[in-house]
Amino acid sequence: MTWALLLAAIGLEVTATLSLKASDGFRRRRWIAPVVVGYLASFALIAAVLARGMAVGVVYGVWVACGVALTAVLGRVIFGDPLTRTMRVGIALIMGGVLLIELGAAAG
Template sequence: MHWLFLVFAILSEVIATSSLKAAAGFTRAAPTAIVLIGYLSSYYLLSRALETIPLAIAYSVWSGVGAVCIALIGRFFYHQPVTLSLVAGVALVLAGVLVLQASVGSHPA
């Protein structure tokens, strides 16, 4: 169940972050509301996930998967270019998540 909280925390954070551009510096009401509700929901759901998932794992998955999703949204919705450095950065983020998971998983709580 807590992994489901983490999945929805990631989705909420990605929706909120994606809406930042549309909020235009918080001058547009609807996108601003989406940003605020999205971030509040994301942090609440992340806190629920942390009840059983180790902090290093939950946060690295939350931020890593979120960063990858935002990179994809930037590409497909905002037509931002895919550069070698973007691909390398995404690969490093994913590698970091895997290393943290392996590190935390190898030590008893």
């Protein structure tokens, strides 16, 4: 259940970030609600995950890494944002770092 909450938090944060892009600097007002609700709900779920005892380094690492990767890929798909080879390597390195954090937490 804890991991499901974390995945939901990631999904909400990515949705909020993509909505922020879609809002065009809040010039498109219909996107303001998904931005605000998405970020608030994401933070609430992160708080719930932390309250369940998951290590803060693991929570934050997974949340940020998945958020960066998903936002970059979906930004490419939805908005045509660049996703260069260098960016893909960077995403892979971030994911590798999170994996090492998770493995280190499990060993400790």
